[in-house]
Amino acid sequence: MIREFSSVDLIFIAMAIRWTLILSVIAFIGGAVGGLALALSRTAHSRALRWLSMSFIQVFQGTPLLMQLFLVYFGLAVLGLPIDPLVAAAVALTLHASAFLGEIWRGAIQAVPQGQSEAATALALSYRDRMRHVVLPQAMRVATAPTVGFLVQLIKGTSLASIIGFTELTRAGQIVNNATFQPFLVFGTVAVLYFILCWPLSLLARRMEARMRLAVTR
Amino acid sequence: MTEHAITMRAVNKYYGAFHALVDIDLTVERGERVVICGPSGSGKSTLIRTINQLEAIQSGQIVVDGIALSGGDNVAKVRQEVGMVFQSFNLFPHMTVLENCMLAPMKSRKIPRAEAKATARQYLDRVKIPEQADKYPAQLSGGQQQRVAIARALCMKPRIMLFDEPTSALDPEMVKEVLDTMIDLAREGMTMLCVTHEMEFARAVADRVIFMDKGVIVEENPPEAFFGNPQNERLQNFLGQIA
Ligand SMILES: Nc1ncnc2c1ncn2[C@@H]1O[C@H](COP(=O)(O)OP(=O)(O)O)[C@@H](O)[C@H]1O
Ligand SMILES: [Mg+2]
Numbered sequence: 001m002i003r004e005f006s007s008v009d010l011i012f013i014a015m016a017i018r019w020t021l022i023l024s025v026i027a028f029i030g031g032a033v034g035g036l037a038l039a040l041s042r043t044a045h046s047r048a049l050r051w052l053s054m055s056f057i058q059v060f061q062g063t064p065l066l067m068q069l070f071l072v073y074f075g076l077a078v079l080g081l082p083i084d085p086l087v088a089a090a091v092a093l094t095l096h097a098s099a100f101l102g103e104i105w106r107g108a109i110q111a112v113p114q115g116q117s118e119a120a121t122a123l124a125l126s127y128r129d130r131m132r133h134v135v136l137p138q139a140m141r142v143a144t145a146p147t148v149g150f151l152v153q154l155i156k157g158t159s160l161a162s163i164i165g166f167t168e169l170t171r172a173g174q175i176v177n178n179a180t181f182q183p184f185l186v187f188g189t190v191a192v193l194y195f196i197l198c199w200p201l202s203l204l205a206r207r208m209e210a211r212m213r214l215a216v217t218r
Numbered sequence: 219m220t221e222h223a224i225t226m227r228a229v230n231k232y233y234g235a236f237h238a239l240v241d242i243d244l245t246v247e248r249g250e251r252v253v254i255c256g257p258s259g260s261g262k263s264t265l266i267r268t269i270n271q272l273e274a275i276q277s278g279q280i281v282v283d284g285i286a287l288s289g290g291d292n293v294a295k296v297r298q299e300v301g302m303v304f305q306s307f308n309l310f311p312h313m314t315v316l317e318n319c320m321l322a323p324m325k326s327r328k329i330p331r332a333e334a335k336a337t338a339r340q341y342l343d344r345v346k347i348p349e350q351a352d353k354y355p356a357q358l359s360g361g362q363q364q365r366v367a368i369a370r371a372l373c374m375k376p377r378i379m380l381f382d383e384p385t386s387a388l389d390p391e392m393v394k395e396v397l398d399t400m401i402d403l404a405r406e407g408m409t410m411l412c413v414t415h416e417m418e419f420a421r422a423v424a425d426r427v428i429f430m431d432k433g434v435i436v437e438e439n440p441p442e443a444f445f446g447n448p449q450n451e452r453l454q455n456f457l458g459q460i461a
Contacts, residue, residue, distance in 0.1 A: 119308035119367075122270055123322035123374060124297035133321055137312050 016172030031097020038102025060099030089161035108143035229278030256430035301371030361392030
């Protein structure tokens with residue numbers, strides 16, 4: 001039975017934003033931890049670490065996020081570990097974000113002149129102190145804009161979790177559309193909500209990039 | 219104690235297949251000032267960078283201040299005793315001058331903040347830029363930056379100082395202020411190993427001048443003999459070019 005799109009539906013969709021946000025935050029935090037580990041491994045002395053981290057990044061950058069989601073969700077189920085769609089989506093998105101942030105941050109670390117790390121080494125600073133006090137603070141300035149840019153991609157990427165049945169923003173739209181069959185209205189609303197989430201971040205990223213460029217040319 | 223400040227025995231260093239240091243034997247006594255010169259690419263930087271193991275060696279032995287450079291622990295100890303000044307300053311741009319000078323003493327030597335700050339101010343005073351302490355490196359001239367770099371190294375209270383062409387990146391009018399700082403340091407008895415082409419500096423403070431070519435120590439002598447009576451033909455050519 002088909003019914004009219006009503007304020008109840010709008011509230012239902014708007015409430016689903018919280019799952020989109022929760023998923024984004026989990027994936028971003030997990031991805032930040034994984035990405036830092038990958039970036040440090042990619043720039044490490046050890047050949048094995050460099051090779052392992054590069055392989056990880058290439059696999060996750062070179063395959064569709066949807067396949068990663070399927071592998072985690074259905075793969076683990078086949079192995080006798082049926083998991084909650086939220087957990088599956090969080091795991092897959094974390095791995096995905098780790099790979100992308102790892103690559104962004106590797107570039108940022110390598111953009112810090114070699115002499116910085118050498119001076120810190122000559123001052124008898126440990127690897128940890130070198131990274132923490134000398135290299136990473138400088139890399140962060142380079143990395144902030146592309147990191148925020150990636151966060152926008154990540155928020156939009158969470159919509160794929162709808163396919164394994166996780167009721168975030170996109171899936172809430174699908175559910176309402178199935179009942180009302182007003183796709184333009186329903187998905188238009190969903191799209192506007194994504195835009196409201198992402199647009200300020202895109203603006204922020206662009207402003208940071210402009211400021212970076214100014215700082216570099218100065 | 220009779221042990222030397224630096225001893226290098228049969229040191230060989232390769233970059234891939236390229237033989238950058240060939241059977242280097244070098245002894246530097248405590249309090250000695252040694253100047254290294256030679257054409258570009260002759261291995262001068264490589265040599266002094268092996269002393270604090272910014273570059274690893276493939277064979278031979280290096281003993282610094284009685285500590286053999288081998289295990290990881292020793293390397294850290296040696297680096298605490300050896301300060302280094304680079305051609306390109308390499309100050310930390312995101313920290314003030316004072317913070318640049320405090321970081322290593324606090325983190326590596328575990329000196330309390332207040333004491334590190336006092337030491338930093340004392341050395342900034344000695345390199346004659348106490349008033350720049352709260353500025354960022356980018357706000358200073360090249361000569362001032364290099365003096366900060368010297369102060370930063372001295373804050374670790376090293377027993378040996380290495381200089382790798384400290385004045386080569388400077389505008390001519392700033393060379394003197396940096397050389398004067400180095401001369402002061404030499405007069406105070408610091409053990410110094412300086413790669414430089416500033417022959418005035420070599421004449422003024424060096425106990426010994428070393429000429430390197432193609433990864434080999436070709437000639438070494440006190441400045442009078444080194445400049446007055448060079449033996450090797452390559453050194454004669456070299457001195458002819460820079461004079
Ligand atoms: N990281 C490196 N990898 C490969 N070759 C290098 C490296 N560093 C220096 N070399 C080579 O080793 C030689 C000596 O370099 P260097 O010690 O910097 O010379 P100098 O300081 O006397 O100009 C040069 O031929 C240089 O090209
Ligand atoms: Mg050099």
